[in-house]
Amino acid sequence: MTELKDKIAIVTGAAVGLGNAYAKALAKEGVNLAVCDIRPEINQVRDELAEMGVDCIGSEGDVSNPDFVKHFVDVTKSKFGHIDILINNAGVWGASVADDDMEKTLEDYENIVGTNLKGEFLFGRAVIPVMIDQGTGGDIINVATDHMVTCGTPDYYCEGNSECPHQDDPHGIGNVGGGPRPTGGGDAMDLYDASKWALNGLLYGWAKALKGHRIRVNALCMGATDSYMLRSFHDFNPSDEEVSQWMRAEDNAEVMIGILKEGVGGRNAQNHQFCMGREVALESPRPQIYVLEDDVKIGGQSHVG
Numbered sequence: 332m333t334e335l336k337d338k339i340a341i342v343t344g345a346a347v348g349l350g351n352a353y354a355k356a357l358a359k360e361g362v363n364l365a366v367c368d369i370r371p372e373i374n375q376v377r378d379e380l381a382e383m384g385v386d387c388i389g390s391e392g393d394v395s396n397p398d399f400v401k402h403f404v405d406v407t408k409s410k411f412g413h414i415d416i417l418i419n420n421a422g423v424w425g426a427s428v429a430d431d432d433m434e435k436t437l438e439d440y441e442n443i444v445g446t447n448l449k450g451e452f453l454f455g456r457a458v459i460p461v462m463i464d465q466g467t468g469g470d471i472i473n474v475a476t477d478h479m480v481t482c483g484t485p486d487y488y489c490e491g492n493s494e495c496p497h498q499d500d501p502h503g504i505g506n507v508g509g510g511p512r513p514t515g516g517g518d519a520m521d522l523y524d525a526s527k528w529a530l531n532g533l534l535y536g537w538a539k540a541l542k543g544h545r546i547r548v549n550a551l552c553m554g555a556t557d558s559y560m561l562r563s564f565h566d567f568n569p570s571d572e573e574v575s576q577w578m579r580a581e582d583n584a585e586v587m588i589g590i591l592k593e594g595v596g597g598r599n600a601q602n603h604q605f606c607m608g609r610e611v612a613l614e615s616p617r618p619q620i621y622v623l624e625d626d627v628k629i630g631g632q633s634h635v636g
């Protein structure tokens with residue numbers, strides 16, 4: 332198990348919700364932090380994190396803005412000297428449907444794809460060269476959704492799992508009982524889902540390119556977790572029953588800490604699934620099907636370190 336104390340982590344979208352829980356969980360482990368968010372509350376969050384006894388910088392900014400991302404990463408590097416962990420969490424949800432008019436579509440695209448895909452892409456591009464130069468490895472965790480990875484993908488996940496709450500799901504597609512359930516959100520989520528499915532491209536591409544540099548890349552695929560975003564779906568007035576079924580951001584954050592503590596020999600290129608109705612816990616790594624030893628080749632050269 333790897334000690335996280337005194338490592339340096341960037342957490343995007345840390346003002347509220349999951350990002351806030353990730354930053355606090357890291358601070359509890361003694362990780363020094365650079366946090367950012369489009370909300371001004373990030374300045375107060377920075378002070379709260381510093382009160383937990385870690386060194387922390389915070390900045391208000393938009394993850395889809397390349398100038399902001401570059402500046403923020405440069406400032407983090409100058410302040411701490413290195414960057415060990417990137418938690419690419421900032422995200423937005425907005426309703427979008429297949430026949431939206433062009434004006435709305437373009438606004439939605441900038442906002443949803445700009446934050447969920449471009450933001451994670453830009454932070455990766457800014458941080459990865461720093462991690463490579465350091466030569467000490469690193470961890471990147473992208474935050475995705477259970478719309479792209481449920482127990483339906485890959486379907487062997489549920490095999491033999493009698494705990495699976497979707498075993499008897501009549502809409503299931505898998506090979507065990509009625510479940511697992513299919514992927515995808517509702518019909519008003521085409522852009523949100525597209526922006527999150529696209530994260531698989533970053534996950535597998537980065538994991539392959541960076542394995543030789545001992546940089547792991549994993550993703551967290553959230554199911555319904557109590558946060559500002561989820562409450563906004565329910566007009567900020569969810570029933571007690573709904574809330575009781577949701578996962579807690581603090582529990583998800585513990586799983587993230589577990590992945591980070593695995594260190595360089597730990598899982599890589601994996602989508603960790605969080606499924607409402609099942610205990611939130613660190614799942615066993617799945618068989619490695621995307622980043623095989625002889626698969627990591629660029630231009631015919633093996634890049635496996």
Ligand SMILES: NC(=O)c1ccc[n+]([C@@H]2O[C@H](COP(=O)([O-])OP(=O)(O)OC[C@H]3O[C@@H](n4cnc5c(N)ncnc54)[C@H](O)[C@@H]3O)[C@@H](O)[C@H]2O)c1
Nearest residue numbers: 344347348349368369393394421422553555556558559560
């Ligand atoms: N909560 C859930 O049930 C759930 C489910 C699936 C996926 N997710 C994903 O988890 C991540 C966190 O979501 P959450 O539920 O905590 O949402 P949230 O709205 O509660 O928090 C998101 C944070 O990101 C910040 N943010 C948004 N756009 C930004 C931008 N352009 N630049 C900088 N910061 C920005 C927000 O201000 C906010 O502080 C997102 O990527 C989301 O898609 C959440």
